[in-house]
Amino acid sequence: MNRPVRLPLLDILRLGLLGLSTRRARAALSALGIAIGIATLVVVTGIPASSQRALLAELSALGTNILRAQPQTDAGAKALLPESAAAAAARIGPVTGATAVANTHATVRRSDLADPNDSIGLTVLATRTDLLATIGGSLRSGRFLDSGTENFPTAVLGTRAAVRLGIATIVPGHEPLVTIGKHRFSVIGILRPMPLTPDLETAVLVGWQAAKDTLSFDGHPTVLYVKAVESRIEAVRDVLPATLNPELPGAVQVSRPSDALAAKRATQHSFSALFLGLAGVALLVGGIGVANTMIVSVLERRREIGLRRALGANRGQIRGQFLTESVALAVLGGVVGTALGAGVTTVYALSRSWLPVLPPGALGVGLGCAIVVGAVAGVYPAVRASRLPPTEALSAV
Structure with a gap:
């Protein structure tokens, strides 16, 4: 019995990126949704952190110790x-x-x-x-x-x-x-x-x-x-x-x-749940955009899927291709969103004469969230593509 040919990871990555490059406008709009969510996450953590540092410095200057x-x-x-x-x-x-x-x-x-x-x-x-x-x-x-x-x-x-x-x-x-x-x-x-x-x-x-x-x-x-x-x-x-x-x-x-020391300690433990909630909603909207793009991509590329299955590609390789494309799309949005959020935070902090603070955790969480959102949003389209029979894909063209 012939064993299925294993597709190297680098080739799967190339196939995923090829899918994005052939549909640039749609990919850019989908990545924009993720970028807005990640930028919101960075901004709503970076600006309060910058404000908090400035406030703590003012309280310390009063002589809290x-x-x-x-x-x-x-x-x-x-x-x-x-x-x-x-x-x-x-x-x-x-x-x-x-x-x-x-x-x-x-x-x-x-x-x-x-x-x-x-x-x-x-x-x-x-x-x-x-x-x-x-x-x-x-x-x-x-x-x-x-x-x-x-x-x-x-x-x-x-x-x-x-x-x-x-x-x-x-x-x-x-x-x-x-x-x-x-x-x-x-x-x-x-x-x-x-x-x-x-x-x-x-x-x-x-x-x-x-x-x-x-x-x-x-x-x-x-x-x-x-x-x-x-x-x-x-x-x-x-x-x-x-x-x-x-x-x-x-x-x-x-x-x-x-009393200023008590106020300082309270400030150190405060955070804005509302802003973090807004960032979560923005990420959810971006994830839905990625999922929608990938589903449409599967429908548009049925002929490609049928040809690849007919030439010997197995379901795992098809899933890997579309899942990689989804994650790459989200990572692109995450990188752009992180840079955008860091820029907005820096400009706003400097306009208020604050020292800009970009929590490393927020930047890491932002990119991590982008990868997770891309993976989750790409699961269903990838599975759907892998289950498409070659005969049905080719006959639909």
Whole structure:
């Protein structure tokens, strides 16, 4: 008995592609349906991902990983934080930065002619030079305290403090002066708004050593800012009181994690089921288009099928030819759709000043869906073609 000739995979692929090349317009329209579905899938995952990254960056800039520790006001002298509190907090494993400020209880005036008892609601804080780096703050004008200025009578204003003192900007070489206590301080910088640290917006910040030398500052911090790894922020909060005051941990009050952190975590777990549903519908429509094209192709190519069967082609080879043609048609649409979706996502993200995000999973799933849709859509036409008797195919011509 003669065994059927096995058709090499490369020949089956050539036959499938030949079927597409002879009916280009119809193939292009069918591939377009798949392309629209895949492009929709990429766009509805890429644009939300880009938006999510931008939102997470904005939330992180607010200081979602910052804890605020201070002594209980009713715990007496034992509640005072040691001057080494920031260094002690920095030794906690997940902590990436720690700094301190201290209320000097001094008054600040725009000039020495103003009422010395009128502090206009501003607080004079002694601060470390690493404050901005720890809390993620930035300057609107001028510069911050550094190793060259922290020991001298220089000050940096919070955004609201600058408004109340009537100082709008800092011109190098012509820094305005304010009176703190009995001493004149040069204002060298103005901070930008910091919504999560509102106490700094109404503060006048002076160097730690300068506060000791001119404002009778005792060296004890009143507020400690601790920056930690976001995923470990709750663990740091639990051990921070005992670290700062081992003898009386209950005398240390630590803020709870920011509400912005909760919002950030919720954003990280959100996705748009509606958009994914729309992408699924688009893929379904594209699959129906491919199936329709392949069924029509079988009807139009009955003579070809009959001749190939008469010349010895078996059913498996006929099925392989039409199934390959269907998958190739879907892959073509998938490649075009992936490129189109990536382009639309990139253009839209850049128009909103976002960093474009193209999830590799979405691109891979897109091409995978195209192959699956093509295979499923081509099963029935391929089986129908393989079951067509040669005599019936030839007699119908």
